[in-house]
Amino acid sequence: MKIAITGGSGFIGKNLIAQLAKVVGNEIIVFDRHFDAVLSTYDNVEQRLMDFDISYGFDFHLQQVDVLYHLVTTSTPATARSLVTEITNNVLPSTLMFEAAVRQGVKKIIFLSSGGAVYGGDTAEHHSETDILLPLSTYGEQKLMIERSLAFTTQNTDTDYAIIRLSNPYxxxxxxxxxxxxxxxxxxxxxxxxxxxxxxxxxxxxxFIYIDDAIQGILDIVANGADNQIYNLGTxxxxxxxxxxxxxxxxxxxxxxxxxxxxxxxxxxxVLDISKFKQITSLxxxxxxxxxxxxxxxxxxxxxxxx
The missing domain is CATH 3.90.25.10 (UDP-galactose 4-epimerase, domain 1)
Structure with a gap:
């Protein structure tokens, strides 16, 4: 299987790759702004430099890719300020990448969203995937916009998706x-x-979720979850x-x-309601x-x- 991962040299990306690289037959392409020494030790991992913007040649780099993990973001909840900047730097490039993935026949796109930012200030004890979404930050708003862009771009196509609203990994x-x-x-x-x-x-x-549990949860959602669904992932x-x-x-x-x-x-x-996740996880x-x-x-x- 040919797998592409944006933001693969980050915390979640490297831990995810450590597991995916163990599977015989997996070929992994990592897109990020710099080369990573740890990732260079894997025989089945190729690193490609990527400035995540609208000028990047997504069609070329997604040729023959089966699965795309979209992990990269250019901001954090604390640094995101302007919604225009978030749309320019994150939402628009993501949408262009999703469109390219559909054109290139990518079978599935996995988007790592934010379980903390998209639900906003609602004081409900546990947030479920069907809650009303009212982000408090432009970071949360851009994550929500990318979720909607992915669902819209892939509808009525042969490309499936999974949106994972991750809590706070450490x-x-x-x-x-x-x-x-x-x-x-x-x-x-x-x-x-x-x-x-x-x-x-x-x-x-x-x-808060420990990184090993978070990675196993991501893999379980991709392997066992229903297509074109949103899953909360936390404890x-x-x-x-x-x-x-x-x-x-x-x-x-x-x-x-x-x-x-x-x-x-x-x-x-x-705090996330993980009832849906519990139905498909091996944890x-x-x-x-x-x-x-x-x-x-x-x-x-x-x-x-x-x-």
Whole structure:
């Protein structure tokens, strides 16, 4: 099977490729802005440089591709500001890529959306795939627009799709200095005795999922899920920022904590209803937060990233 992955050198991409590359017969093409040393160690992975914009030759690069994973994004919830910029940099190139995929006969497109950003400020205990969508940020709005673009572009064609609304993944391989990944960042900051900044009162609730579970969930949705469907992917369990901080302090160590003003784009409660996902997954349980924090701590200490 020939598989194309945009954003393959990122946190989720590299962990996904680690599993896909094990399958005999898989040929993987990775599109990203830079070459990655880890990905170059796989015999069945080819890396191609890509500036994700409207000038990219999507038709050429998607020839004979069977499955397309669309993981790349040029922004984060904290950095996205202008909706025009989000449309230009993310929505429009994604739509052009989807159209090219249909023309080239790609059998299935998997889009990794955001389970935290698209549902918005609704304080419902659990968000289901059928909830009304009212994003609070331009990041969430562009994710929603790409979802709709994918569904529209592939209707009445031979190309199927899966939209995966992922919660908050964390764990080994995530950049602790990046804009995403609260759990990973807190573990790293505690290990390095760096001050921790918490936005708001720390009572915002999120659904955190360990990276190994997230990757298995993605693979299960692609293999077992119904075509042309949206799936939430998380643990279905919420934890506040303060709870995470308390667990990190207990498992890793104490460091200075600074509480600052909340951000307008921060959703108060974001926990996913995973009833639909449970019907098709091979997972019988999830890595607990305590175990996930310990695994992340061990990774940093064993990888030499902590001096």
């Amino acid at each position: 764990g080994p391989g995530q950049n602790p200095k990046g804009a995403l990944g609260l759990v990973t960042k807190l573990v790293y900051q505690a290990l390095t005795h760096a001050p921790i900044t918490i936005y708001g009162d720390g009572e915002n609730i999120r659904d 279905g369990q919420g934890a506040s920022v303060n709870e995470i901080l308390e667990r990190v302090t207990s498992e890793v160590g104490v460091t200075a904590v600074n509480y600052v003003s909340a951000r307008q784009t921060d959703v108060r409660v974001s 019988t349980g999830f890595v607990s937060l305590s175990d996930g924090i310990q695994k992340t701590k061990d990774f940093f200490q064993e990888s030499g990233e902590i001096s």
